[in-house]
Amino acid sequence: MAKPIATTKDTLEEYRAAVAAKPNSVEAQTNLGWGLYGKGQYEEAIKQFDKAVAMNAQHLDANYGLGLACKKAGNKAQAISAFEKTINLLAVAEDQARAQLMKRIIQNHLSDLRK
Numbered sequence: 001m002a003k004p005i006a007t008t009k010d011t012l013e014e015y016r017a018a019v020a021a022k023p024n025s026v027e028a029q030t031n032l033g034w035g036l037y038g039k040g041q042y043e044e045a046i047k048q049f050d051k052a053v054a055m056n057a058q059h060l061d062a063n064y065g066l067g068l069a070c071k072k073a074g075n076k077a078q079a080i081s082a083f084e085k086t087i088n089l090l091a092v093a094e095d096q097a098r099a100q101l102m103k104r105i106i107q108n109h110l111s112d113l114r115k
Contacts, residue, residue, distance in 0.1 A: 011035060012032075012035045012036070012039060015028070015031050015032040015034075016032060018031065018032070019032050026052045026055040026059050029048055029049075029051045029055065030049065030052040030059065030061050030062045030065060032048045033046075033048035033049040033051075033052060033062065033065050033066075034061075034065055036048055036069075037065060037068065037069050040072075042069045042070075042072045042073040043073055045065065045069040046066065046069045046070060046073060046078075049062050049063075049065045049066035049069055052065075053066060058089060060086065060089045060090070060093065063082050063085050063086045063089060064082075064083075064086045064102070066078075066082040067079050067082035067083040067106070068109075070082055071109060071112075071113060076113050079109070079113055080110060080113050080114070083106045083109055083110050083113075084110070087103055087106055087107075090106075
């Protein structure tokens with residue numbers, strides 16, 4: 001799973017360059033989303049994760065990132081929807097031990113959002 005590691009301007013620019021070079025790459029779009037999320041640019045991250053999900057609705061990382069970014073941006077309904085979809089995708093994940101851990105984390109996010 002991609003992680004929000006972009007903490008420098010250079011890294012974020014590398015993600016942008018990757019998207020420019022391969023605009024139809026779901027991985028490039030997702031990585032840019034994580035980079036923006038890591039910089040606290042949640043609205044821009046949402047746009048990137050949305051692009052990735054539009055390219056591949058079954059992309060686990062893009063859906064999870066979308067949920068996290070929406071939660072941070074205060075978009076509760078969209079965050080809940082993205083997290084619920086991610087849980088459904090986890091049901092068919094290859095690594096079920098990891099999937100169960102992620103499911104518990106997501107359920108905590110959903111609990112917070114539904115309060």
